[in-house]
Amino acid sequence: MLRAYVLIALWQARPGLAGYDVADAVTFCFVTQAFIGPMQLFGGGLSLPERIRSGDVALDLVRPASLQLWTLAEDIGRAAYLFAVRGLPPMLLGAAVFGIVVPADPGRWAAFLAGFAIAVVVSFGWRYLIALSVCWLLDDRGVAVLSMVLTTFFSGLLVPLNLFPGWFGDLVTALPWAAMVQMPADLYLGKAPVPQTLAVQVFWAAVLLGAGALGTRAVRHKVVIQGG
Amino acid sequence: MIELDRAGRSFKVKREVVHAVRDLSLTVAAGEFVGCLGPNGAGKSTTIKMLCGILTPTSGTVRVAGLDPSRRRTALARRLGVVFGQRTTLWWDLPLVDSFELIRHLYKVDRATFRSRLGELTETLDLGAFLRTPVRQLSLGQRMRGDLAAALLHAPDVLVLDEPTIGLDVVSKAGIRDFLRRVNAERGTTVLLTTHDLGDIERLCRRVVLIGHGSLAFDGTLEELMATAPGQSSIEEVVTRLYTAGAQ
Amino acid sequence: MVRTYFLLAWTWTRAAAAYPGSFVLMVALGFVAAALDVAVVLIIFANTTALAGFSREEVLLLYGAAGLSFSLCDTFVSNLDRVSQHIKSGTFDTFLIRPVGAWIQLTTDRFNATRVGRVLQAAIVLGYAIAALGIGWERGWMIPVMVATGVVIFAALWTLAAALQFVLTDAPEVTNAFTYGSNQLTQYPLAVYARDLVKGVTYVLPLAFVNWQPGLYVLGRDDPFGTPEAMRFLGPAAALVLALPAALAWRQGIRHYRSTGS
Numbered sequence: 176m177l178r179a180y181v182l183i184a185l186w187q188a189r190p191g192l193a194g195y196d197v198a199d200a201v202t203f204c205f206v207t208q209a210f211i212g213p214m215q216l217f218g219g220g221l222s223l224p225e226r227i228r229s230g231d232v233a234l235d236l237v238r239p240a241s242l243q244l245w246t247l248a249e250d251i252g253r254a255a256y257l258f259a260v261r262g263l264p265p266m267l268l269g270a271a272v273f274g275i276v277v278p279a280d281p282g283r284w285a286a287f288l289a290g291f292a293i294a295v296v297v298s299f300g301w302r303y304l305i306a307l308s309v310c311w312l313l314d315d316r317g318v319a320v321l322s323m324v325l326t327t328f329f330s331g332l333l334v335p336l337n338l339f340p341g342w343f344g345d346l347v348t349a350l351p352w353a354a355m356v357q358m359p360a361d362l363y364l365g366k367a368p369v370p371q372t373l374a375v376q377v378f379w380a381a382v383l384l385g386a387g388a389l390g391t392r393a394v395r396h397k398v399v400i401q402g403g
Numbered sequence: 404m405i406e407l408d409r410a411g412r413s414f415k416v417k418r419e420v421v422h423a424v425r426d427l428s429l430t431v432a433a434g435e436f437v438g439c440l441g442p443n444g445a446g447k448s449t450t451i452k453m454l455c456g457i458l459t460p461t462s463g464t465v466r467v468a469g470l471d472p473s474r475r476r477t478a479l480a481r482r483l484g485v486v487f488g489q490r491t492t493l494w495w496d497l498p499l500v501d502s503f504e505l506i507r508h509l510y511k512v513d514r515a516t517f518r519s520r521l522g523e524l525t526e527t528l529d530l531g532a533f534l535r536t537p538v539r540q541l542s543l544g545q546r547m548r549g550d551l552a553a554a555l556l557h558a559p560d561v562l563v564l565d566e567p568t569i570g571l572d573v574v575s576k577a578g579i580r581d582f583l584r585r586v587n588a589e590r591g592t593t594v595l596l597t598t599h600d601l602g603d604i605e606r607l608c609r610r611v612v613l614i615g616h617g618s619l620a621f622d623g624t625l626e627e628l629m630a631t632a633p634g635q636s637s638i639e640e641v642v643t644r645l646y647t648a649g650a651q
Numbered sequence: 652m653v654r655t656y657f658l659l660a661w662t663w664t665r666a667a668a669a670y671p672g673s674f675v676l677m678v679a680l681g682f683v684a685a686a687l688d689v690a691v692v693l694i695i696f697a698n699t700t701a702l703a704g705f706s707r708e709e710v711l712l713l714y715g716a717a718g719l720s721f722s723l724c725d726t727f728v729s730n731l732d733r734v735s736q737h738i739k740s741g742t743f744d745t746f747l748i749r750p751v752g753a754w755i756q757l758t759t760d761r762f763n764a765t766r767v768g769r770v771l772q773a774a775i776v777l778g779y780a781i782a783a784l785g786i787g788w789e790r791g792w793m794i795p796v797m798v799a800t801g802v803v804i805f806a807a808l809w810t811l812a813a814a815l816q817f818v819l820t821d822a823p824e825v826t827n828a829f830t831y832g833s834n835q836l837t838q839y840p841l842a843v844y845a846r847d848l849v850k851g852v853t854y855v856l857p858l859a860f861v862n863w864q865p866g867l868y869v870l871g872r873d874d875p876f877g878t879p880e881a882m883r884f885l886g887p888a889a890a891l892v893l894a895l896p897a898a899l900a901w902r903q904g905i906r907h908y909r910s911t912g913s
Contacts, residue, residue, distance in 0.1 A: 177832070177836055177839075177844070180839075180843045180844045180845065181702070184702050184843035185702060187703075188699040188700075192698055192699075193698075316673075317677055320677070320680045323684075324687055334694050338697070338698050414909060414911075456747060456748075457747045457910050458908070458910055459906050459907075476747060477749075477750045477752060478750070480748055480749055480750035481750045483748070487744065487745075490742065490744070490745070492745040494662075497662065497666050501666070505662055508655065509655065509749055
């Protein structure tokens with residue numbers, strides 16, 4: 176909400192900046208706001224770190240289902256719920272107060288929803304890795320803060336990534352966090368080529384889930400060796 | 404030392420008024436050792452919390468050491484020691500001795516007095532082995548001894564204990580009882596404790612108070628309590644009768 | 652009272668310092684987090700030379716002043732927001748049996764010295780802005796007054812939010828949004844916001860006095876919303892007007908405490 180005013184002021188000073196007009200900038204603001212709940216952009220949302228610390232994770236590891244897929248299923252369920260409860264209200268508020276852009280083209284909606292779904296998986300992949308790190312690091316608070324800072328800044332949640340100047344801008348769009356917020360928001364606004372964007376998102380989802388799978392194996396090994 | 408005059412405390416629960424304590428009148432003189440019995444939910448804890456100033460009574464008056472607890476809470480705290488059996492009043496993450504050091508500052512106990520008292524308490528409660536251990540790592544028995552020491556470091560006039568022996572093993576219970584008796588006898592500290600353990604009552608309390616449904620159901624000596632039900636030989640049976648009679 | 656505060660704070664700091672690695676890491680992370688926060692301002696000004704008529708250095712002055720007040724409160728007062736947690740778990744009782752006010756005990760509860768990273772960042776930003784704008788004593792005297800005013804206003808907000816938790820024990824996030832939201836609002840010149848919002852934070856919740864009104868005096872500028880010059884000096888009065896109900900609300904909160912933890 177406050178962010179919207181700052182962005183409006185910026186676009187009033189520089190109309191057409193980064194290929195957005197004022198309405199696009201405001202829309203970006205409210206659409207990304209709606210992502211916070213479902214993607215848990217401030218971190219957390221997984222019960223895994225608590226279970227690792229208490230040792231309950233040993234029970235999870237002996238279940239026949241994969242720990243990672245199990246957690247993912249849980250997270251997607253919650254994301255759907257949070258999108259409805261926490262995601263839609265700010266969008267509706269934004270629409271009421273500022274009048275946000277609503278795409279009429281069903282193709283764009285399809286692209287956005289696909290991008291949003293993949294973004295939830297990317298965000299899960301990242302948070303899962305952070306959760307696993309509790310196994311090796313004593314201080315999970317520090318990691319949680321670091322994760323929150325990286326995610327909010329490099330995902331485009333604080334300022335759209337296309338405002339980042341020069342090589343820094345190129346760098347941040349190439350990082351996995353861009354696939355969480357910037358890319359689905361651009362799909363919503365119709366400012367990004369659909370197949371390429373979805374491909375990059377899928378790539379990051381695959382990389383993070385792959386790393387998570389490796390991490391799960393290492394945890395299983397560690398738990399077995401230490402006897403829980 | 405403790406005076407309750409038609410004290411009451413009610414709570415609003417879903418638009419209904421529930422009287423946790425009503426019209427409770429009770430006077431405890433300096434140096435007494437009073438045990439407070441009552442079934443679960445009878446209002447014992449609520450009464451204790453009114454005495455400490457944690458809860459403000461909704462009717463009647465409460466005086467402890469001449470002060471109104473809810474209005475003069477911090478002034479009263481200097482003259483009152485409180486122990487909750489269910490929960491520690493110590494700083495969970497700090498070593499025991501750090502908690503004591505903090506209490507020394509909070510209660511403004513001078514260093515020499517503090518040192519001699521802590522030495523004495525360490526000896527009588529046998530704290531020496533775990534003074535440097537964080538409170539969260541202590542066993543229940545150790546923690547309770549730590550809590551007792553903390554409640555007495557400032558040499559309070561009144562000691563109030565809410566179920567101090569709950570969950571303790573036989574040896575720990577005996578140790579705590581022995582210690583409480585000594586505090587009462589040697590220092591003349593007024594002691595009020597609530598309990599479900601009738602052994603506490605038998606071994607410690609000259610006077611017994613029974614609270615049922617938020618008001619006073621019995622007040623007298625242990626012998627008088629036994630006399631309410633002639634023919635019953637054990638205190639368990641007598642108290643069971645009183646509890647079930649109150650429920651009808 | 653001040654001595655008791657620092658004693659309690661120091662005890663917690665010492666306990667935390669038993670793990671020096673994690674302590675240093677948290678200070679560093681706090682600093683990095685704060686640096687990225689100010690990076691947002693810099694990125695915006697990489698795209699424009701003025702935001703709602705204010706230059707980069709002017710915005711940084713307002714940002715730094717509010718940031719310093721807020722981060723000081725975040726370090727020294729914000730532990731109050733755990734009050735609902737204490738009420739729910741029943742540990743709040745133990746704060747009430749000590750001969751020291753519950754407010755002091757709560758603000759120092761698990762005192763977290765690692766938050767000084769943020770204080771440092773805000774001080775650096777403010778220092779840079781003062782130097783870059785070449786502000787002298789004739790107007791700069793207002794800066795310490797402004798920071799102190801901000802501290803009182805934020806502390807009062809936190810106290811109000813905490814007092815509210817005695818009633819709304821299930822909604823600590825709501826009260827959190829209130830305090831952190833206020834910080835976000837004061838990071839930019841109020842000129843970027845809508846007129847009604849600015850009226851609200853001037854006359855209802857006096858956030859405009861944290862840095863905006865006194866900041867306009869320091870910068871020697873007129874209010875784009877046209878408030879009279881005298882408003883620049885009303886900060887301390889506004890802070891007291893807010894602190895009083897906050898203190899009363901806190902007292903009422905404690906008197907209505909129901910101690911249902913056990």
